Amino acid sequence: MKPFHSYQNPSLAVDLVVFGYSKQQLAVLLLNRKEEPFKDRWVLPGAFLQMEERFRDTCSRVLKTKLGMDDVYMEQLYSFDEPERDPRGRAIAVAYYALVNPARVAISAGNMANDVAWFNIRELPKLGFDHHAIFEIALQRLRSKITYFPVGFELLDELFTMPELHELYECILDTTIDRRNFRRKIMDSEYIINTGNKREGAQNRHPDLYKFNKKLKKNSFQINV
Amino acid sequence: MKPFHSYQNPSLAVDLVVFGYSKQQLAVLLLNRKEEPFKDRWVLPGAFLQMEERFRDTCSRVLKTKLGMDDVYMEQLYSFDEPERDPRGRAIAVAYYALVNPARVAISAGNMANDVAWFNIRELPKLGFDHHAIFEIALQRLRSKITYFPVGFELLDELFTMPELHELYECILDTTIDRRNFRRKIMDSEYIINTGNKREGAQNRHPDLYKFNKKLKKNSFQINV
DNA sequence: TTACCTTTGCGTCAGAATAACACAAAGTTT
DNA sequence: AAACTTTGTGTTATTCTGACGCAAAGGTAA
Numbered sequence: 001m002k003p004f005h006s007y008q009n010p011s012l013a014v015d016l017v018v019f020g021y022s023k024q025q026l027a028v029l030l031l032n033r034k035e036e037p038f039k040d041r042w043v044l045p046g047a048f049l050q051m052e053e054r055f056r057d058t059c060s061r062v063l064k065t066k067l068g069m070d071d072v073y074m075e076q077l078y079s080f081d082e083p084e085r086d087p088r089g090r091a092i093a094v095a096y097y098a099l100v101n102p103a104r105v106a107i108s109a110g111n112m113a114n115d116v117a118w119f120n121i122r123e124l125p126k127l128g129f130d131h132h133a134i135f136e137i138a139l140q141r142l143r144s145k146i147t148y149f150p151v152g153f154e155l156l157d158e159l160f161t162m163p164e165l166h167e168l169y170e171c172i173l174d175t176t177i178d179r180r181n182f183r184r185k186i187m188d189s190e191y192i193i194n195t196g197n198k199r200e201g202a203q204n205r206h207p208d209l210y211k212f213n214k215k216l217k218k219n220s221f222q223i224n225v
Numbered sequence: 226m227k228p229f230h231s232y233q234n235p236s237l238a239v240d241l242v243v244f245g246y247s248k249q250q251l252a253v254l255l256l257n258r259k260e261e262p263f264k265d266r267w268v269l270p271g272a273f274l275q276m277e278e279r280f281r282d283t284c285s286r287v288l289k290t291k292l293g294m295d296d297v298y299m300e301q302l303y304s305f306d307e308p309e310r311d312p313r314g315r316a317i318a319v320a321y322y323a324l325v326n327p328a329r330v331a332i333s334a335g336n337m338a339n340d341v342a343w344f345n346i347r348e349l350p351k352l353g354f355d356h357h358a359i360f361e362i363a364l365q366r367l368r369s370k371i372t373y374f375p376v377g378f379e380l381l382d383e384l385f386t387m388p389e390l391h392e393l394y395e396c397i398l399d400t401t402i403d404r405r406n407f408r409r410k411i412m413d414s415e416y417i418i419n420t421g422n423k424r425e426g427a428q429n430r431h432p433d434l435y436k437f438n439k440k441l442k443k444n445s446f447q448i449n450v
Numbered sequence: 451t452t453a454c455c456t457t458t459g460c461g462t463c464a465g466a467a468t469a470a471c472a473c474a475a476a477g478t479t480t
Numbered sequence: 481a482a483a484c485t486t487t488g489t490g491t492t493a494t495t496c497t498g499a500c501g502c503a504a505a506g507g508t509a510a
Binding site for chain 1: 276
Binding site: 178180181184185206224 | 497498499500505506
């Protein structure tokens with residue numbers, strides 16, 4: 001099916017802000033560009049829409065082919081339209097953000113290894129295009145979202161401990177949260193369930209393992225910053 | 226500047242959900258289409274992006290030329306990409322919503338009069354394209370936004386009474402809110418100021434006139450539903 | 451083994467925020 | 481003028497929240 005509008009339309013791309021959490025650090029996945037423009041600069045992964053392709057499919061394609069990721073949580077963020085955002089010409093970007101558990105994906109393998117890397121969000125390099133602005137909006141959205149909806153679980157293992165969840169929140173929100181009040185709010189929301197089990201073979205202490213309550217859709221909580 | 230991507234790009238349009246409030250009713254502005262597809266069907270106002278034009282400028286152009294409106298509050302909503310959303314071919318729509326005071330704009334004048342009309346949000350006709358879905362998301366966003374940020378004032382006169390603001394909230398949120406608790410929350414936020422004046426020449430009672438405190442940017446409030 | 455430290459789960463309590471509601475002053479209607 | 485409606489301003493009981501105590505259990509070091 002061909003576009004019907006009279007003039008030449010702008011290029012249309014998706015850009016992805018992929019968040020990962022490990023070792024108590026929030027990180028973003030960046031690609032090192034091998035071509036102009038912005039050669040050798042780090043940028044957000046992205047791709048142009050292919051004919052008939054939907055945004056979400058383009059995102060999945062990027063995550064799959066470039067990064068080897070499947071079944072990733074993602075959400076549309078915002079659409080960017082600055083005329084000068086791409087020096088090659090007019091290009092619209094529809095930005096999505098994604099949450100992945102780095103332990104479950106194998107970025108380090110493959111011939112892309114040198115081109116792809118996780119960066120701690122506090123130590124980002126200078127990014128190409130308008131990707132820094134996109135990243136900032138994504139971070140803002142993530143911070144806002146986890147205070148009232150349990151998206152944070154997407155960044156952890158299926159089973160996780162309360163201290164792990166607590167540290168995740170403190171890390172993303174960049175603040176300290178009282179451990180006991182945090183537990184109460186999360187548990188009151190009924191979004192997570194105590195399995196009663198403990199992690200085995202752990203060198204450390206053995207706190208309870210919790211899991212996300214997928215059946216629940218409407219409850220709410222509010223973590224104040 | 227020409228698009229640089231290799232294949233023919235989808236058409237790119239903006240669609241506008243224009244909310245207006247008058248006579249204690251929340252309304253949306255619709256256009257009656259005079260051409261196929263969806264001839265004689267009501268649709269959201271919108272337009273294709275012109276070269277180098279930004280989303281926001283396209284929105285302003287639509288509001289100005291089709292509806293005679295200036296200086297309208299608007300915010301990007303979401304981007305829609307269903308391949309079948311436009312029967313003419315692939316078209317991406319970036320949706321914005323706008324808040325206007327119908328009393329300040331003159332839709333009824335002009336040769337467009339028969340093509341443009343306000344519809345109470347509870348009595349919408351069947352809409353063309355995927356515009357019903359767009360409208361629903363806009364309504365959801367508006368409802369959510371007014372509970373924590375003072376966008377509602379955009380729908381009223383510059384000076385308004387507390388009962389007017391209260392009714393606006395009850396109407397948009399489709400619920401009842403205790404008059405006295407509502408006042409306290411709004412006033413505590415310091416987003417609005419009591420001018421001390423009264424409306425003159427009113428046949429009805431004479432409650433105080435309030436105005437929006439434009440200087441304030443960071444306070445917050447929370448109207449619970 | 452024992453003494454000591456750290457972490458986790460659960461609980462308490464005072465102060466803040468909220469929902470429900472009372473009341474008087476002033477305008478409107480009959 | 482009497483009755484009613486509306487508005488501005490409280491008050492109060494309850495809930496929610498933040499700050500923090502404590503005991504049980506795991507880990508560490510002598």
